Structures are given as C-alpha cells and as structure tokens.
Amino acid sequence: MRIDFLKAKMREAGAADAVAIGENCISYQVLSERLDYWQAYLQNSAIPAGAVVSIKGDYSADAIALFLALADYKAIIIPLSNDSATQFDEFSEIGQVEYEFVAVDNEYQLNATQTKADHVIYQQIRQKGTPGLVLFSSGSTGKSKAIVHDLEALLAKFTVPRNTMRTVLFLQFDHIGGINTLLYTLANQGMAIIPENRRPITVCKAIETHKGEVLPTSPTFLNLLLLSGAAHESDLSTLKLVTYGTEPMPASTLEAMNKHFPQIRMLQTYGLSEVGILRSKSRDSDSLWVKVGGEDYQTKIVDGKLCIKSKSAMLGYLNAPSPFDEDGYMNTGDQVEQDGEWIRILGRESEIINVGGEKVYPAEVESVVLQLDGVEDVAVYSLKHPITGMTVAAEIKITTGESLREFKVRLRNHCAKLIPAFKVPSKITLIDQYTHNARFKRMRKRTA
Amino acid sequence: METNHITQIVLNALSLTNESRPSTHQIPLTDTTVLFGQNGHLDSMALVALLMDIEDALQEQSIDVSLSDEKAMSMSRSPFKDIPSISQYIHDVIAAQA
Incomplete structure (x- = not known):
C-alpha cells in the first residue's frame, strides 16, 4: 500500500511542522497520532471497506488524518469542502454517498445515509481493492461532473522524492x-500552510508568519493580490515560487507580477481533475509559453486542442460518458497555440466568442481591460446577437466611481489602441461583486 | 415616449460613439447622415455597440427593450439607416411592448 509509504514519511518527520492552520502549527507526530486514532475508529466502525464516504468540512488536522485513514481503509472518498456547500446535496446524490463525516465544532460526526452505492465504476474499484477518490468539476463550463480516481494510482507519483517546501494550501x-x-x-x-480564508491580506500574512516558499494559485487571485496592495504590507521575502493554473493567465497580470516581485519564479501548471496535474516548465518567468508533460503523461494536439494521456487518469465520470478516445487520450477542450515543444493556452473551446466569424478568447480581452487604471476585476463572456451572431460582453468591477458612460469612453479608447474592434466589449456592465468562484476561477458562463 | 425624447437618446449615444473615435472618423449628427448600410459610418460591430448603448440609456429610464431582434434584421427597409429611422424604430418597439 502506498499509503504506508506516506505514513512512514510522516513518522520519520516527527516534530517537524506538517500543517499550519492560522497561527496554529501541527507537527507530523501529532498528525500521525490523529491518523492512528482514525484508523482505529474505522476498524471499530460499521463502515465496510469499499464504502463511499464523504468528508464535509474544510482542512483541519483531523480532516487530513481522516482522509488518509479512509484511503488506508480502501474507502471511496468524497471530500466536500465548504467551497461547494450549496451543492452538498447534489454532489452527495450523484456520488451515492453511503456514510458521511460532518465537521461540527471541530469534531467529526458520522452519519449513515442508507444509500447503496452500486455504480459500475465503484464496483471496479472494489474489485481492484484500492481506495477511490471522487472530485467534482467546478461547472464553470457546464454541469458539474463527478470524476472518479483510483487514489492508489494518484499517490504513485509522490513516491519519487522531491524538494521539501513550505507551501500554501490554497485550494481545498x-x-x-x-x-x-x-x-x-x-x-x-x-x-x-492553510490560510484562514483566501483574502489577499490573509494569504500574505500566512506566508509571512510561516515563511511560505511556494504559492500555488490562480491568475485571478494574483490580480487581486496586486490590486489590494496586500503584498506590500507583508514580508514575502521567503516566497520563491508562484505557480498558477486553472485558467489562462492574462499577459498584463504576469507582467505586473514580474515587475513587483522579480525574485519570485513564476511557473505555469496545467492540470485537470480528470488527468491530474502535469509537471510543467514555463519558457521564462515572463512567458506564457509552457511545456507540459512528465514521466506519466503523453500529449498530442488535435485540431488545435490539447489531448492528454495519463497513467493516473480518472477511471471515468459517474454522470457523463467517458471522454477518452480509443488510445486513452482525453481531449481537454483547451485551444492551444504550438511552437515546437512549447504550447500557449488560449482558452477553452466552449468559451470562445465567435463574432461574425472572428474568434475572441475571453482571457485576451480581460488582459487588456485589466491594464486600465481602476479596474479591479473583469469577466468577459459571449452574448448572442442577431447582427454578429455573438458579441463580446464584459462585467467589470471598478474603483473609480465613474458613470457607465464615462467608463465606456475610457475603456473603448484604451481597447482601440490594443485590439481589433471585434474584440472590444460592446456590452459593458459595471458590477459590485467579484467575478470568480470560491476557487478563484473566473466564471464566464452567463444565462443570455 | 415622445419621438423627440427618443431622438435625443440616439444623439447622446452617437456622441458617446464619437468620443471613442478618432477626430478623422467623427459621425455628423444630422438627419441625413447614413449610419448603417451603403456608405454608412458604422460597421456591424459599431452598430451593435451603438444599439447596446441606446439600450443602456433606455434602461436608465426603466425601459427594458431589445433593439436588435431577428425582426429588425429582416425588415425590408433597414431601421438602422439613419437617425430618424432608428428613432422611429425605437418608438415602434416601445409602443409594441406597452
């Protein structure tokens, strides 16, 4: 069992800090003790091996220990963080949850749901005798899909030793x-390092307090980080590496990061819930060109779209047909540009705005809009229009207090210098809220 | 809504268009100026933006209309030809909705 490898590593680390939640640090020894506790708990419980078990709650020492104990127990785990609290019922139903651990005042309560999980993919996992993991896609480009992984296979790549780092755990x-x-x-x-929330100032203070070295995050968060000024109120001198993924990086945000933090290496990552996170290499810190792959991955480009084959790919969706072709490649739906072994991610095929036959990628327009003074956030999306088929629309959060009319003039004059007319947003809505979801990914789906 | 009032909204929207155009491409605000169509000042992109600006201005007066539905596109005489025809078209759309 690969989880044994992980347990051995944890015991060996002893008094070293494993997890920091807020100000509170938990050592590997304490985490190992909690793991022992949960293993004993599961052995004495009515939960059979292969059961589908959800963990409802955010990171804590117990949540992490329980997760590992369930993996060791060969359960099929559905972690449900409060990021998706409004979808708990939907996800529990799709996932056929049989038992749930619910965090109540830092204690976990166990409930049996009387559901029987008999999905054919679950049966495959039970036959293999490995633990499972179910994740839900964010639904930013459609309905949430339930993605089933063999957790044992996912763990495989971590048996290769790599650098010991102090890393912010940005995503749940x-x-x-x-x-x-x-x-x-x-x-x-x-x-x-687990920040108490994902506000820029909280994340920066967590990095300062715990001397964080790596921040894996999204371009949207980096943009907020720059705008909020939080980075300048905190000591981020320990930070060596920022990795960003989940959505295309606006060139303007990358440029600003490099200007303000020349000592931080910027690395683009590429991952999908279905195939895992690929090892990646940015051509330079200021480049949007990236090489993705690694030992366990093969890639090909078909019709401009990136396709990935992975040793640790999911087994399948619970609620959608298999996306793999006969050779085992999955079409990511991400449109890419290619230059030899380097690729540049343009955006999701489903988000391309076709204006009278001309293609517009939301990320490119967002990047131009973000350069304007006083623009805090923007999401570009498509709007159906009888004249041009589709037209570019933008929801924009500004801090200048301008009227819509004043802002339109400034925006259009700015855009006219940088992008062709068909890419300039024709519909502009000023908004008060941020455009991203709980995972700091811009939501570009609108009901037209 | 009075036609005069509507025409004023169209003129305001056109001056917004002009504010975002170079001085060499200003649209004369006269009744005979051809906006859209042969020798028109607006291409389809600019027309879409103009119609959306007019919709925004109407919305500020609590009038919620869509000025670019399929019907407008298939009318034998384009309602988007000049300022009087656009104003008349908006008037008709609002009246039909009332």
Whole structure:
C-alpha cells in the first residue's frame, strides 16, 4: 500500500511542522497520532471497506488524518469542502454517498445515509481493492461532473522524492490542485500552510508568519493580490515560487507580477481533475509559453486542442460518458497555440466568442481591460446577437466611481489602441461583486 | 415616449460613439447622415455597440427593450439607416411592448 509509504514519511518527520492552520502549527507526530486514532475508529466502525464516504468540512488536522485513514481503509472518498456547500446535496446524490463525516465544532460526526452505492465504476474499484477518490468539476463550463480516481494510482507519483517546501494550501481537498499540494507536501515532509480564508491580506500574512516558499494559485487571485496592495504590507521575502493554473493567465497580470516581485519564479501548471496535474516548465518567468508533460503523461494536439494521456487518469465520470478516445487520450477542450515543444493556452473551446466569424478568447480581452487604471476585476463572456451572431460582453468591477458612460469612453479608447474592434466589449456592465468562484476561477458562463 | 425624447437618446449615444473615435472618423449628427448600410459610418460591430448603448440609456429610464431582434434584421427597409429611422424604430418597439 502506498499509503504506508506516506505514513512512514510522516513518522520519520516527527516534530517537524506538517500543517499550519492560522497561527496554529501541527507537527507530523501529532498528525500521525490523529491518523492512528482514525484508523482505529474505522476498524471499530460499521463502515465496510469499499464504502463511499464523504468528508464535509474544510482542512483541519483531523480532516487530513481522516482522509488518509479512509484511503488506508480502501474507502471511496468524497471530500466536500465548504467551497461547494450549496451543492452538498447534489454532489452527495450523484456520488451515492453511503456514510458521511460532518465537521461540527471541530469534531467529526458520522452519519449513515442508507444509500447503496452500486455504480459500475465503484464496483471496479472494489474489485481492484484500492481506495477511490471522487472530485467534482467546478461547472464553470457546464454541469458539474463527478470524476472518479483510483487514489492508489494518484499517490504513485509522490513516491519519487522531491524538494521539501513550505507551501500554501490554497485550494481545498475537493479540488485536484488541493489534493496534489497536500500529498506532495506530506510525501516530502514539507509544511502545508492553510490560510484562514483566501483574502489577499490573509494569504500574505500566512506566508509571512510561516515563511511560505511556494504559492500555488490562480491568475485571478494574483490580480487581486496586486490590486489590494496586500503584498506590500507583508514580508514575502521567503516566497520563491508562484505557480498558477486553472485558467489562462492574462499577459498584463504576469507582467505586473514580474515587475513587483522579480525574485519570485513564476511557473505555469496545467492540470485537470480528470488527468491530474502535469509537471510543467514555463519558457521564462515572463512567458506564457509552457511545456507540459512528465514521466506519466503523453500529449498530442488535435485540431488545435490539447489531448492528454495519463497513467493516473480518472477511471471515468459517474454522470457523463467517458471522454477518452480509443488510445486513452482525453481531449481537454483547451485551444492551444504550438511552437515546437512549447504550447500557449488560449482558452477553452466552449468559451470562445465567435463574432461574425472572428474568434475572441475571453482571457485576451480581460488582459487588456485589466491594464486600465481602476479596474479591479473583469469577466468577459459571449452574448448572442442577431447582427454578429455573438458579441463580446464584459462585467467589470471598478474603483473609480465613474458613470457607465464615462467608463465606456475610457475603456473603448484604451481597447482601440490594443485590439481589433471585434474584440472590444460592446456590452459593458459595471458590477459590485467579484467575478470568480470560491476557487478563484473566473466564471464566464452567463444565462443570455 | 415622445419621438423627440427618443431622438435625443440616439444623439447622446452617437456622441458617446464619437468620443471613442478618432477626430478623422467623427459621425455628423444630422438627419441625413447614413449610419448603417451603403456608405454608412458604422460597421456591424459599431452598430451593435451603438444599439447596446441606446439600450443602456433606455434602461436608465426603466425601459427594458431589445433593439436588435431577428425582426429588425429582416425588415425590408433597414431601421438602422439613419437617425430618424432608428428613432422611429425605437418608438415602434416601445409602443409594441406597452
């Protein structure tokens, strides 16, 4: 069992800090003790091996220990963080949850749901005798899909030793990025820094307090970080590496990061819940060109779209047909530009705005809009229009207090210098809220 | 809504268009100026933006209308030809909705 490898690593690390939640640090020894507790608990419980078990709650020492104990117990785990609290019922039903652990005042309560999980993919996992993991796609480009992984296969890549790092755990453990960071950190005896919330100032203070070295996050968060000024109120001198993924990086945000933090290396990552996180290499810190792959991955480009084959790919969706072709490649739906072995991610095929036959990628327009003074956030999306088929629409959060009319003039004059007319947003809405979801990914789906 | 009032909204929207155009491409605000169509000042993108600006201005007066539905596109005489025809078209759309 690969979880044994992880347990051995954790015991070996002893008094070293494993997890920091707020000000509170938990050592590997304490985490190992909690793991022992939960293993004993499961042995004495009515839960059979292979059961589908959800963990409802955010990161804590117990949540992490319980997750590992369930993996060791060969359960099929559905982590449900409060990021998706409004969808708990939907996800529990799709996932056929049989038992649930619910965090109440830092204690976990166990409930049996009387559901019987008989999905054919679950049966496959039980036959293999490995633990399972179910993650839900964020639904930013459609309905949430339930993605089933063989957790044993996911763990495999962490048996190769890598650098010991103090890493901010930005995403929760119901996201492939969160799982990846957590397992990497524990397998390499690093420290996972969990900020109390994901406001820029809180994240920066957590980095300062715990001397964080790595921040895996999204371009949207980096943009907020720059605008909020939080980075300048905190000591981020320990930060060596910022990795960003989940959505295309606006060139303007990358440029601003490099200007303000020349000592931080910027690395683009590429991952999908379905295939895992690929190892990646940015051509330069200021480049949007990236090489993705690694030992366990093969890639090909078909009709301009990136296709990935992965050793640790999911087994399948619970609620959608298999997306793999006969050779085992999955079409990511991400449109890419290619230059030899380097690729540049333009955006999701489903988000392309076709204006009278001309293609517009929301990220490119967002990047131009973000350069304007007083623009805090923007989401560009398509609007159906009888004249041009589709037209570019933008929801924009500004801090200048301008009227819509005043802002339109400034925006259009700015855009006219940088992008062709068909890319300039024709519909502009000023908004009060941010455009991203709980995982700091811009939501571009609108009901037209 | 009075036609005069509507025409004023169209003129305001056109001056917004002008504010975002270089001085060499200003649209003369006269009744005979051809806006859209042969020798028109607006291409389809600019027309879409103009119609949306007019919709925004109407919305500020609590009038919620869509000025670019399929019907407008298939009318034998384009309602988007000049300022009087656009104003008349808006008037008709609002009246039909009332």
